[in-house]
Amino acid sequence: MSEIRILLxxxxxxxxxxxxxxxxxxxxxxVVAEAPEGAAAIREIQRLQTLGEPLDVVLMDLQMGAGMDGVTATRAIKALSPAPPVLILTTYDTDADILAAVEAGASGYMLKDAPPxxxxxxVQQAAAGQTALAPEVAARLLGRIRNPEPVLSTREVQLLELLATGMSNKSMARQLFISEATVKTHLVHIYDKLGVDNRTAAISVAAQRRIIRTGG
Amino acid sequence: MSEIRILLxxxxxxxxxxxxxxxxxxxxxxVVAEAPEGAAAIREIQRLQTLGEPLDVVLMDLQMGAGMDGVTATRAIKALSPAPPVLILTTYDTDADILAAVEAGASGYMLKDAPPxxxxxxVQQAAAGQTALAPEVAARLLGRIRNPEPVLSTREVQLLELLATGMSNKSMARQLFISEATVKTHLVHIYDKLGVDNRTAAISVAAQRRIIRTGG
DNA sequence: GCCCGTATCAACCAAACGGTTGACTCCAGG
DNA sequence: CCTGGAGTCAACCGTTTGGTTGATACGGGC
Incomplete structure (x- = not known):
């Protein structure tokens, strides 16, 4: 069997x-090439293809400090022809991250703290064209299918985002052209689905589950 | 000059x-030793000391998946005698993390995405007994001195972190062994310094300015 | 020695929030 | 056609939070 050639x-x-x-x-x-972010990765792939050098698997982080993020890069890579398998190797295993990666065409999802x-x-499975999920990730997905977590409606996510900017019920009502009563109704539903009982905890949970993004 | 001996x-x-x-x-x-978390690190240090093997610097992550976290470990290590210099090498550069590390006795703070x-x-500076701050971290601290933005006290940052987890005034009071009255006083000061007028906005601003870290 | 910042606490009141009940519309799916 | 989810709104009430005033204590710095 020939060598497995990797892009990091x-x-x-x-x-x-x-x-x-x-x-x-x-x-x-x-390891035949490396890139610090998505755009450079695509350039590397094209360079290798131009040189006729084979590439068997791309090992991709999701969070990049600058440049193209991992999900966008994965989507772009899967649009290439031929498209090498992309194996996600990242730090977080949130539902949002996993689903986004799979949706973008990743053929696996591993965690950085995994044993070598x-x-x-x-990597071997991905190179062979199979899918490879970390045991933790696989368990989470199965658990989610068996026991689907309540999904926030778009309006609720919208409220949550305003909430995270520190707005009062009155401000959010004005912003969304609805009454304070409606805002409160939405909030109650949000608390319910997130399993909390106040706005601050809601933001905390939403940030942890990466339903919304806080900070810079 | 002799070799610099490192514990990861x-x-x-x-x-x-x-x-x-x-x-x-x-x-x-x-690199003469490695440890996956704080308690194991301390055992490694003591093992080296027992064997009479020198140790010049400890390279310490702050976030550990399990076991003793980096700040606690740093504090424990600085209580040893002799105590090797501890250089923090982590992913995040929030005020809370930096202040906690320095307070624990770290002699430097570097970011993992730094160039080699x-x-x-x-590492060289830390081994020589000097302090070493990442340029980004140093710039942040200097900018704060030049730009006399109101500086939160350690107690206030501490409160802010609890706040970001969604705790009520009563819970925070219990957690910190102070009265609700004191919690409210601190909160008023925090709102004042951050230019906001409620807890939710405070978290939002604090996350944006990287005073605290939310999520993940 | 005095001042200032930090940290602690108490009491009070107004405003905002949290929780509940009930009701109406619209729309998609069985 | 009927059910159910999403979205809208009102009224009520208890709890929490926000804002203020005033007080004590401890440390560092001029």
Whole structure:
């Protein structure tokens, strides 16, 4: 069996070095290119294709400090022809991240704190055209199918976003051209679905589940 | 000059491998031990000391998946005798994280996405007993001095962090062993300094200014 | 020694929020 | 056609929060 040729995409030099060291230590693995963010990754893929050099799998981080993020990059890569398999390797395993990655065409989702052997197996599977989910991720997806978490409506997410900017009920009512009563109704539904009982906790939970994004 | 002997503390095998590879590539650097979290780190230090093997610097992550977190570990390490310098190497550069680390006795604060050369220099400085701040961190602190933005006290930042988890005044009072009256006083000061007039807005502004970290 | 910032607490009142009940419309799906 | 979810609104009431005033205590700095 021939060598598995890998492109690393991660904005942290330390992580790239770690993956390079770890993968190079495995028999039959070879890191042939690296990129700090999505746009550079696409350039690397095209460069390799132009040179006729094969590429078997892209190892992609989701969170990039600057430049094109991992989900966008994955979508762009899957639009190429031929499109190499993209294996997501990231720090967080939130529903939103996982679903976005799968929707973008990723063929696997691994966590950075996984033991080396798990990462090795996932890369091998991805290179072979199979899907590879981290055990934690697989368990979460199965649990979600069995026990679907309540989904916020678009209006509720909208409220939540305004809420996170620190607006009062009155302000949100004005902003959305609805009455304070309606705002309160929505809030009650939101608290209900998130399992909390006040606005501050709602923002906390929503941020943790990455339903909304807070901060810079 | 003799070799700089390093202990790595990080819960991600990938990151440890990266740091090991990166540091081993530099002349005069040697990773002599590793630990996935704080308690194991302290055991490693004591083991080295028992064997009479020197240790010049501890490279410490702040966020650990399980076990003793980085701030607690740093505090514990600085209570040892002799206490090796602790250089924080983490992903986030929020005020809360930085202040907690410095307060715990860290002699430096670097970011994981820093270029290798910067990390090399910081480790060297820390090993030499000097302090080493990442340029981004240093710039933030300097900018704060030039721009006399109201500075939150440590107690106020502490409160803000609890606030961001969705706790009520009563809960925060219990948590911090103070009265609700004191909590309210602190909150008023916080609102004042952040230019807001309620808790939700305070969290929003604090997250944007990276005074605290929300989510994940 | 005095001042100022930090931290602590109490009492009070007004305003905002949280929770409930009930009701109306619209629209998609069985 | 009827049911159910989403979205809208009103009225009520108890609790929490926000704002103020005033007070004590401790430390560092001029």
């Amino acid at each position: 995409v991660d904005d942290h030099p330390v992580v790239r070095a770690g993956l390079r060291a770890m993968l190079s230590g495995f028999e039959g693995f070879s 052997e798990q990462i090795r197996a996932a | 503390v990080d819960d991600h095998p990938v990151v440890r491998a990266g740091l090991r590879a990166m540091l081993s590539g530099f002349e005069g650097f040697s 050369e910067q990390i090399r220099a910081a």
